Every structure is written in C-alpha cells, then in structure tokens.
Amino acid sequence: MSMKLDAPAANAPPEAEDGVWLSCIDCDHTLAPFDDVVFTCPECGGLLEVRYADLPTFEDFEGTGVWRYDDALPVEMGVTIQEGNTPLYEVPELESETGVDHLHVKHEGMNPTGSFKDRGMTVGVQVASRLGVDRLACASTGNTSAALSAYGARSELETLVLLPAGKVAAGKVAQASLHGARILEVDGNFDTCLDIVQDLATSGHVYLLNSLNPFRLEGQKTIGLEILEQCQERTGEFPDRIVLPVGNAGNTSALYKAFRELVQSGALDEDEVPKLTGVQAEGAAPMVEAVEEGNDEINRWESVETRATAIRIGNPVNAPKALPGIRETGGTAVAVSDDQITDAQRSLAEEGVGVEPASAASVAGLRKLREQDVIGRDENVVCLTTGHLLKDPDEAAAAGGDPEPVPGDTEGVLNHLDG
Numbered sequence: 001m002s003m004k005l006d007a008p009a010a011n012a013p014p015e016a017e018d019g020v021w022l023s024c025i026d027c028d029h030t031l032a033p034f035d036d037v038v039f040t041c042p043e044c045g046g047l048l049e050v051r052y053a054d055l056p057t058f059e060d061f062e063g064t065g066v067w068r069y070d071d072a073l074p075v076e077m078g079v080t081i082q083e084g085n086t087p088l089y090e091v092p093e094l095e096s097e098t099g100v101d102h103l104h105v106k107h108e109g110m111n112p113t114g115s116f117k118d119r120g121m122t123v124g125v126q127v128a129s130r131l132g133v134d135r136l137a138c139a140s141t142g143n144t145s146a147a148l149s150a151y152g153a154r155s156e157l158e159t160l161v162l163l164p165a166g167k168v169a170a171g172k173v174a175q176a177s178l179h180g181a182r183i184l185e186v187d188g189n190f191d192t193c194l195d196i197v198q199d200l201a202t203s204g205h206v207y208l209l210n211s212l213n214p215f216r217l218e219g220q221k222t223i224g225l226e227i228l229e230q231c232q233e234r235t236g237e238f239p240d241r242i243v244l245p246v247g248n249a250g251n252t253s254a255l256y257k258a259f260r261e262l263v264q265s266g267a268l269d270e271d272e273v274p275k276l277t278g279v280q281a282e283g284a285a286p287m288v289e290a291v292e293e294g295n296d297e298i299n300r301w302e303s304v305e306t307r308a309t310a311i312r313i314g315n316p317v318n319a320p321k322a323l324p325g326i327r328e329t330g331g332t333a334v335a336v337s338d339d340q341i342t343d344a345q346r347s348l349a350e351e352g353v354g355v356e357p358a359s360a361a362s363v364a365g366l367r368k369l370r371e372q373d374v375i376g377r378d379e380n381v382v383c384l385t386t387g388h389l390l391k392d393p394d395e396a397a398a399a400g401g402d403p404e405p406v407p408g409d410t411e412g413v414l415n416h417l418d419g
C-alpha cells in the first residue's frame with residue numbers, strides 16, 4: 001500500500017532518528033536508519049526505503065546541486081565533488097521531428113564523473129562514513145564503479161568494484177583505475193557480479209553501494225526535483241512525461257519517490273506528477289516484459305545483450321519500487337533496438353549533446369512511442385540522458401564518421417578537400 005501515489009505520509013516510529021527511519025516496502029517493518037548495516041528487510045528480505053517525518057516543499061530548497069535538496073535527504077552534506085545542477089537542453093530539431101509540444105534533454109552526463117551515479121554516491125558514501133565502515137564495494141556495468149571510486153577516494157575509504165569481464169566501456173574502467181579502486185573482473189555478467197557483492201555485503205566484508213542501498217536512491221531523487229524546477233522556470237509548467245533508460249530501475253524508483261514525497265507534502269498535485277516512461281534495449285528488457293504483461297514482479301533474463309552496456313541487466317533489483325512508479329504515474333515502458341539507440345545517439349550528437357549509448361535509449365523510446373501515438377502531440381517531455389559520450393569512446397567512434405588521411409602540406413589538404 002505504501003507505494004501508492006496517494007499514500008498518506010507515515011508517522012515516525014520509535015526507531016526514527018531526527019525524523020528519519022528505514023521501512024520495508026513489503027511488510028512495513030521499520031528500522032533505525034544508522035544503527036546497523038542493512039540493505040534489505042531483516043524480516044522478509046524485501047526492499048528498504050528511507051522515510052521522513054517532515055517532507056519539504058519547493059520553498060524549503062536553497063543553494064545549488066544535490067545539496068540544494070538537503071531537506072529531502074537523510075544526512076547533511078559531507079563528501080561532495082559538486083554533483084547535480086546539470087543542464088536542461090533545448091533540442092529544437094528533435095522537438096520538431098518527434099512533434100511534441102516541448103522537448104528537453106536533462107543531461108546527467110554533465111555530473112563530475114560523467115553520470116548521474118554521482119548524485120547517489122554523495123549521499124551513500126556520506127552514510128557509509130557515518131556508519132564507520134572501512135570498505136566500500138559495488139557491482140557495476142561501469143558508471144557506478146567510476147562514481148564510487150571517486151567518492152571513495154575523496155573520503156579515504158578502501159573501494160572494491162566488481163565488473164563483468166570484457167563488458168565495461170573503456171572510459172569507465174579508466175576512471176575506477178585512476179581513482180584507485182581495486183578492480184575485480186568477474187567471469188560472468190552484471191547480475192552475477194551483483195549476486196557476489198551482495199553475498200560479500202551480507203557476510204560483513206564490504207559496505208554495498210549498489211542501488212539496492214536505499215540511501216543512494218535518496219540522492220538520485222534530486223534528478224526529479226531539478227527537472228521539475230528547471231522545467232517550471234523554462235516552460236512555466238511541470239513536464240507531462242519523463243522518458244528514461246532503465247537498467248536496475250534505481251532512477252525510475254528514485255524519481256517516483258521524489259514525486260510521491262512532494263504529493264505528500266502538498267507541494268505537487270497528484271495530476272501534476274510526470275508520467276514515468278522507462279526504456280530498455282530489446283536484448284535486456286525484463287521490465288518492459290513485466291509492464292506489458294501487467295505483472296507485479298519481473299522474470300530474470302539469464303542472457304542479455306546490447307551495445308548499451310550500462311543497461312545490459314537481466315534482473316533489475318529495484319523493480320518492486322519502479323513498477324508501481326510506472327503504473328501509478330500513468331507511464332509505460334518500451335524496448336528499442338540497438339540500431340534505434342545508435343540513430344538516437346547520432347541525432348543527439350547533431351544537436352551538440354554527446355551521450356553514451358544507454359542514454360540515447362530515452363530518445364529512441366520517445367521516437368517509438370510517438371510513432372505508436374502513445375505519447376501525445378501536446379505533451380511537454382523531458383528525456384533523461386544518463387551518461388557522457390566519452391564514457392564509451394569505442395561505441396562513439398563506431399557510430400561516428402571515419403577520419404580521412406591527408407598529406408602533411410596545405411596543397412595536399414586542399415586537393416583532398418576539392419577532390
């Protein structure tokens with residue numbers, strides 16, 4: 001029940017600390033937020049969520065970036081590299097091609113390490129410091145490890161990252177490497193890496209910073225809050241719809257939570273909540289399958305493939321939080337082909353917006369849903385682009401044009417140009 005958009009705000013249980021506590025989304029078991037290291041419900045194994053006695057309205061926000069929204073977060077600012085406050089771009093060509101009323105691109109690739117993962121890490125690593133853990137870890141398709149390595153380095157905590165061997169884009173491995181994480185290349189896919197790191201976390205060997213960690217999603221809520229404020233300023237209204245790529249469905253869950261809390265505080269009407277619209281690659285689309293079949297749970301896909309490696313995930317751990325978000329906001333989910341992803345990556349690049357393949361899935365999804373008339377002509381749409389072009393230089397070069405060899409003199413160059 002607690003996942004409904006019109007669920008009333010909860011009263012603080014005795015375990016709450018400064019009005020903050022953890023609650024299981026399945027059995028409503030409550031826990032003190034910072035006493036023990038827990039990732040899932042000790043009673044039923046369900047997903048945990050951070051809850052607050054006091055929820056802010058827009059008037060409470062001041063400053064810039066993720067920490068502008070500290071009234072909606074469980075801790076005060078600690079380790080930060082100035083994450084958030086990313087640009088909201090106009091994309092006139094794509095706007096007229098897709099024929100929606102307004103189209104903006106929220107480019108999360110402009111965060112310090114080049115993806116939205118920084119927003120979750122500034123909060124998650126601060127909680128880890130507060131808990132006094134000594135080793136941080138994550139499984140990653142790349143960007144989580146890049147972000148964790150940077151925040152781990154800055155907070156002087158040992159960092160361990162588990163990556164699927166041969167399936168992580170070059171820029172992301174380079175980041176983890178230079179920031180000083182220990183990198184374990186696992187003979188298996190992302191889902192296998194996550195199984196292992198969850199075992200390590202449960203047995204107390206590491207502190208888990210995957211999006212299963214409820215504190216990380218708190219930081220990622222700020223994407224939704226920023227979109228609402230920026231869109232309001234730009235177009236005079238909140239967006240009707242947000243289209244975003246889905247991997248583990250952490251962002252879908254986090255944006256839904258942000259909107260649910262604004263409804264609870266009275267800052268947003270239920271009918272003002274943007275429709276959350278998830279996009280997956282055809283080769284890794286368990287969420288789309290669940291939405292299309294009307295299931296409350298997803299079926300794990302054992303084998304997944306797509307050039308959008310950031311969303312090459314067969315077992316989205318946050319599905320129990322994200323599926324209600326898609327349903328309750330009137331959104332949907334759609335799968336796109338790798339060719340459609342590449343086309344969208346090129347179209348964004350033509351407007352000066354450089355993104356990695358997974359990010360372009362949002363635009364590919366918008367195109368497909370416009371063709372099917374699921375997204376209306378009169379809609380005010382925001383596409384979320386999650387990571388920077390330079391994250392995956394090989395895929396960017398493959399999607400772009402080839403360099404032309406020329407002689408080392410002006411005449412030779414002119415001949416080549418005229419020829």
Ligand SMILES: *Cc1c(COP(=O)(O)O)cnc(C)c1O
Nearest residue numbers: 143247248249250251310386387
């Ligand atoms: C992590 C990531 C995703 C997937 O986000 P979820 O919150 O796991 O659904 C999508 N795109 C990029 C670039 C990412 O790094």
Ligand SMILES: [Zn+2]
Nearest residue numbers: 024027041044
């Ligand atoms: Zn439970």
